Amino acid sequence: MKKVYQLSDAISKFVHDGDYIAFGGFTTNRKPIAAVSEIIRQGQKDFILDSGPTGSDADMLIGAGRVKAYINCYTANSGVTNVSRRFRHAIEKGEILFEDYSQDAAVLMFHGAALGLPYVPIRMMLGTGLVDHWGISKEDRQKIDKLPNDKFLIQDDPFNPGHQIVLLPVPKIDVAILHVQMASFDGTCRIDGDEFHDVDLAIASKHCIVTCEELVTDEYIRREPSLNTIPGFCVDAVVHLPHGAHPSQCYGCYDYDNPFYVMYDKASKTQEDFDQFLKDWVYDVKDHSGYLNKLGGARLADLKAVPGFGYHTDMTKMAQEG
């Protein structure tokens, strides 16, 4: 029943070749980047990656060649990289299977899975390329055990005959990885700020790994149950991992590391530079502690969120400008 793991143990125990995998967070916010790096280090591959709105979490895994099929709705480190470059490259070069949904559809598919629905009927995507084109053909889908055989089905609305609706399959997620502000020994999680689709992933996934800024006692996290959103029995592994979302944001804790994202933008332009990035920031640092040391204490300190804002801003300057 012990759920507190070292990152490497959690990843090796719960993440396997060919898994249907999904990440919490939103593009450059609360992304489990340290966990993604550990997966790359350990070598798991052939993932079906389905992650809602993603950024470098997906892009790194694609760039490292670990993604067999990518279920996309939006992939960008917005504000720095408008289209994630390894993602883009892989599709332009035909290196991965990929499928497109709208973001609304993608998050409803996660939500439908978490609600235990057999599928999700919607009124969107009609009249567009999202229904005209299947990224992954029915034939390819039938070869991949963990993918639904159909991207979607179109049916007449049985309650409103004559009106077409789109039926979305619900994903069967093997493993979800979330980064949260606080978790307790038994896996109870507290997410500060928007939960995005994280709670859906925790419920819908067969296994859920949570990395957290603060690891606290079960008693402490229960003092304010209204602030908690994931019960411990939805979580298989809890990893205490301060700055585990770097370079993305973590509301109330730290801001994005913009220079890092700019560096990533450059590094992800070519496979060669990207491989060097992986060598420098994933393989050679050995683990998350090595990564944090390489970043340096001052840099991390300088990302710290300002209480009252929840993000980082230069208060000294503000006071002077004041």
Place this chain on the structure above:
Amino acid sequence: MKKVYQLSDAISKFVHDGDYIAFGGFTTNRKPIAAVSEIIRQGQKDFILDSGPTGSDADMLIGAGRVKAYINCYTANSGVTNVSRRFRHAIEKGEILFEDYSQDAAVLMFHGAALGLPYVPIRMMLGTGLVDHWGISKEDRQKIDKLPNDKFLIQDDPFNPGHQIVLLPVPKIDVAILHVQMASFDGTCRIDGDEFHDVDLAIASKHCIVTCEELVTDEYIRREPSLNTIPGFCVDAVVHLPHGAHPSQCYGCYDYDNPFYVMYDKASKTQEDFDQFLKDWVYDVKDHSGYLNKLGGARLADLKAVPGFGYHTDMTKMAQEG
């Protein structure tokens, strides 16, 4: 754009004969009883009442003869009245149209409506009276504009042929009434403790009335956006109504008034006694202030929740026993 109303104005403006109506809260917790009393006072009738797990909110409206069709999943002031008595009487005497769903189905129907789904496919209710019996026949449903023509439909799961699933229609709610701990001028709401199905109702309903313990400024409620759950544009009327959930509970504010529920239990046994209850506690008190005065200040003070527990307990006694 002004949303702050007196209770009587909010009810007369947004609650009309024949409306499809739903209440927030759960059996004896955060039930908008003061608003229900005002509806009874004003005389609106012929409701289609669909409320998830209800207690005396539904029972009062049924007992007052205002409900034409009742969509039920559970109706009790649990712990005092195991089956709400006016509800029970009305069904046993054939006085109202009624329909039964499981609670799971009922809350998924609200949720499906709030998600904008055309219907909700589920795997429950099969093999039971919930699919064998229609409380309201297709013929009767066709006569009532606001009721879906079908209680449900059964279909083969298109993603899993050979497996039957139940398709639930989503309600088209005219007006929802919620009682919350805090709201601001513009309708932004903060619910402390479990939100139950309240947020679903706020989104899915055409009009939403919120009664609140505390009415605060828009600026104040935005200081902690993480604690808010309903944006102002989902709310049509905000009514400042301390103790508006009495005799039910309001987490962090006050506990249920058990002697009142015991009195209600007795009063609801016969129509005559119930009518006298309505005279004493609804009609003759004239408004919520009159109701609170009739209850008396000491009684209300004695229900106050103890910080640290969120409910009322006799701390003096605990300290002595301690």
Place this chain on the structure above:
Amino acid sequence: MADYTNYTNREMQAISIAKSISDGQIAIVGTGLPLIGAALAKRIYAPNCTLIVESGLMDCAPIEVPRSVGDIRLMAHCAVQWPNVRYVGFQANEWLHDTSRMVAFIGGAQIDAYGNVNSTCIGDYHNPVTRFTGSGGANGIATFVNTIIMMQHEKRRFMDKIDYVTSAGWIDGPDGRAKVGLPANRGPQMVVTDRGIMKFDEQTKRMYLYGYYETSSPEDIIENTGFEIDVSKAIKIDPPTPDIIKIIREEIDPKQAFIKVPQ
């Protein structure tokens, strides 16, 4: 000094409930006996079990006895306060993920030999003699979770054909659930009454007498069961030790909210 040997059948029921929860399990409880039983399980038999309620409150550890599953006494002392639909989804996903860590307690007014339960009405559905609350969470629970059913053991409640099936049991035999489209690997495991414990035959899925309390007997059970029941495998269930009764009376339900201490 208090007498803890004069145990009641209600206490026996609470103890039977408690023993039916395995350590580490997630128990879906209501108020009343299941809550008392689960609290006792947590105290004695299954210290790592967690309690959840259908209103969405997860991992509850109430200090005061709640009156309903939505009571703020549960809300104040739990790990997570989920909206109801999240609970619904979690319950379904436990089945989808093929875990076996859930157990649920439901009650009813009538039960048949296959564990189908009625908590909706006595008599005709449209013109009932007695109307009850309706399903609450029971139908969903009985769909996706193995159940323990609590009943008062009376002939008029244990019937060949119940008036309304609110919560599916094994329907009409081993293929019953699959036939109607319900998860076939879930269903009622046990019926706990004030006279004894019934289980379901692995082959036929019919109820049989597993054990009777000291105050009952196979004959007593047969007499109070409205359908034919196999008592051939029945054992006599040992009475509880005084220390367990003491815990129930002093710690679990000291205000006798759900279990009265005999005078």
Place this chain on the structure above:
Amino acid sequence: MADYTNYTNREMQAISIAKSISDGQIAIVGTGLPLIGAALAKRIYAPNCTLIVESGLMDCAPIEVPRSVGDIRLMAHCAVQWPNVRYVGFQANEWLHDTSRMVAFIGGAQIDAYGNVNSTCIGDYHNPVTRFTGSGGANGIATFVNTIIMMQHEKRRFMDKIDYVTSAGWIDGPDGRAKVGLPANRGPQMVVTDRGIMKFDEQTKRMYLYGYYETSSPEDIIENTGFEIDVSKAIKIDPPTPDIIKIIREEIDPKQAFIKVPQ
């Protein structure tokens, strides 16, 4: 002293966006120009409008300019932080309730004469020359909400046939949306470019030139539009007053995150 008469076409775009929001409306914005435009609307033209983003953050009033719709700069200064699916449901319900208080801003790489927009890829979908992010929230928005489309006005972007329809416009004419099953009473209202403002003919639903900026002309628009466009009704749009430009430069985007001030 700063010169506020040297306005840019990007500033004109921001102003056009701002003016397209009515007071009291709920505007679905992204980052970049729509955010600047909406902030300007709130400051000048529509003080009671509210800003929401597709990540689920409701009634946003950021102090610092956010880089993405999930940025904690939006999260910190909003009324409610909804999970994404709540936003999705709200958006659909605004259509179901037949309200008209929403307006949304979307962008894209290609657009056709009926306002269908491509933000997925250039070239073949399976073997694209250039791949973009994909839909994000745009497809859902274009389904349920009246849109204002922001584009760079170039011939290679305004095309007779776009390579992929990510977000539905009027499809192929007045019956287009109904034919494919989309809400027929929603659709693109306006296209705001760096050269002018296009609207859609009420009868044909084809794009026409509504107005051109001082720096452009009907001929310039025709030249830079890849399909035939009616310019017969076009008006010249008045240049902005210096006080508006001053507000943009000094208050709305002082760090020039999205709009560069000319040297």
